[in-house]
Amino acid sequence: RRRRAARCGAGGGGGGSPGPSPLTGSPPQALVDDTEDVSLDFGSEEELALRKAKIRHPLATFFHLFFRVSAIITYLFCDWFSNSFVACFVTILLLLSFDFWSVKNVTGRLLVGLRWWNQIDEDGKSHWVFEAKRVPTIAASTEAEARIFWLGLIICPVIWTMFFFSTLFSLKLKWLALVIAGISLQTANLYGYIHCKVGGQKSISRLTSRFFVTADVPKSKYRVGPSATAHETYQPASRCWFCSFWVLVPKITPGRAILVFQ
Amino acid sequence: MRDLKAVGKKFVHVMYPKKSSALLRDWDLWGPLVLCVSLALMLQGGSADSKDDGGPQFAEVFVIIWFGAVVITLNSKLLGGTISFFQSLCVLGYCVLPLTVAMLVCRLVLLAGSGTVSFIIRLIVVVAMFGWSTLASTAFLADSQPPNRKALVVYPIFLFYFVISWMILTFTPQ
Numbered sequence: 233r234r235r236r237a238a239r240c241g242a243g244g245g246g247g248g249s250p251g252p253s254p255l256t257g258s259p260p261q262a263l264v265d266d267t268e269d270v271s272l273d274f275g276s277e278e279e280l281a282l283r284k285a286k287i288r289h290p291l292a293t294f295f296h297l298f299f300r301v302s303a304i305i306t307y308l309f310c311d312w313f314s315n316s317f318v319a320c321f322v323t324i325l326l327l328l329s330f331d332f333w334s335v336k337n338v339t340g341r342l343l344v345g346l347r348w349w350n351q352i353d354e355d356g357k358s359h360w361v362f363e364a365k366r367v368p369t370i371a372a373s374t375e376a377e378a379r380i381f382w383l384g385l386i387i388c389p390v391i392w393t394m395f396f397f398s399t400l401f402s403l404k405l406k407w408l409a410l411v412i413a414g415i416s417l418q419t420a421n422l423y424g425y426i427h428c429k430v431g432g433q434k435s436i437s438r439l440t441s442r443f444f445v446t447a448d449v450p451k452s453k454y455r456v457g458p459s460a461t462a463h464e465t466y467q468p469a470s471r472c473w474f475c476s477f478w479v480l481v482p483k484i485t486p487g488r489a490i491l492v493f494q
Numbered sequence: 495m496r497d498l499k500a501v502g503k504k505f506v507h508v509m510y511p512k513k514s515s516a517l518l519r520d521w522d523l524w525g526p527l528v529l530c531v532s533l534a535l536m537l538q539g540g541s542a543d544s545k546d547d548g549g550p551q552f553a554e555v556f557v558i559i560w561f562g563a564v565v566i567t568l569n570s571k572l573l574g575g576t577i578s579f580f581q582s583l584c585v586l587g588y589c590v591l592p593l594t595v596a597m598l599v600c601r602l603v604l605l606a607g608s609g610t611v612s613f614i615i616r617l618i619v620v621v622a623m624f625g626w627s628t629l630a631s632t633a634f635l636a637d638s639q640p641p642n643r644k645a646l647v648v649y650p651i652f653l654f655y656f657v658i659s660w661m662i663l664t665f666t667p668q
Contacts (some may be wrong), residue, residue, distance in 0.1 A: 317552065318535065318538060320534070321552060321553070322531055325527075325531065329524075329527060333497075350521075350580065352519045352520075352521070352578065352581065356576055356578075356638070358580075358581070407553075408553075409556050409557050410554045460599045
């Protein structure tokens with residue numbers, strides 16, 4: 233029955249594409265003899281298109297840049313839009329807040345596979361956790377996306393710092409509160425992601441032995457949880473100071489995508 | 495959405511303050527932001543000598559609330575408190591909710607007239623809400639301090655909400 237299941241599964245999943253599975257390079261029957269699991273190849277057109285596309289998450293990329301750039305544009309041209317200081321202030325503040333939320337929770341995870349959050353455990357100690365994605369997935373990000381992400385992340389705080397100095401020296405002090413808020417929100421994201429990235433490269437060798445250690449720590453609710461794909465695994469990018477244990481997302485072991493259709 | 499529900503739950507917690515660690519554990523600053531912006535919006539355009547469109551007062555309220563909250567947090571951390579920086583900011587920000595309600599009520603009362611009676615009503619409402627805010631935030635924050643330091647922590651919180659209540663009470667529309 234397993235053999236029949238393998239053939240049906242492979243045939244159905246392959247969408248009629250004949251020949252050996254691209255994952256293993258050998259015919260599907262050979263797999264079934266060795267293991268109990270059925271390795272499926274999608275091989276479908278959507279996946280090939282996904283692999284070839286330069287930007288795999290168009291919406292995330294768009295929103296990553298949209299809120300930041302529109303906050304800057306609104307700040308520069310607010311006199312054209314409206315006479316009211318308050319309306320401009322509130323609009324820019326809302327744009328900055330949405331940008332902070334979307335970059336921290338959505339676009340960082342999708343575009344570069346990094347995430348960071350703060351977590352407080354039962355005895356009241358606060359930990360900052362920084363994680364970087366270990367295994368590149370099929371829908372992982374491309375170079376173009378990563379470049380857009382980092383450019384957007386770095387250039388905007390620099391622009392807000394320039395606004396800070398221009399506001400200070402032109403003595404338009406009522407905007408100072410807004411500029412400081414903008415700088416702090418954008419720099420927070422920048423710092424968080426740089427910490428994830430830099431930490432990941434330093435501590436890779438220490439982590440391989442601990443890969444299977446899982447700690448049952450309830451994750452902060454203010455992060456969007458890991459998506460349910462089987463391929464995602466995260467490694468902790470750094471051991472934060474207050475951490476006494478690793479936080480790892482327990483997931484399916486890498487190397488074999490195991491999906492059973494039936 | 496999950497974040498919105500968390501914010502809503504915290505608002506409810508503030509209105510019925512019982513010592514629970516749920517408010518402290520999952521901090522977020524959305525609620526304080528919304529409250530700060532709405533309070534600043536309601537407080538703007540209030541005093542007689544503002545010639546422009548309420549710009550400085552809006553930013554003033556903003557700065558007072560956030561800077562005041564940061565200073566109180568630093569104070570409580572220097573006194574040896576166990577609560578984390580953002581948790582304390584979160585609690586202080588959420589406990590501005592009763593004062594925002596008081597501001598709303600004051601604005602409505604002022605629509606009806608600005609005589610002595612309305613002043614007395616506003617005074618009672620503001621004092622009640624000020625007491626509620628202070629008690630709510632003290633219920634959450636003072637427990638993280640050693641017992642002989644509680645007054646040192648409560649005093650700045652008292653002052654902070656007093657200043658906000660003063661701004662609310664002395665608000666006169668143009």
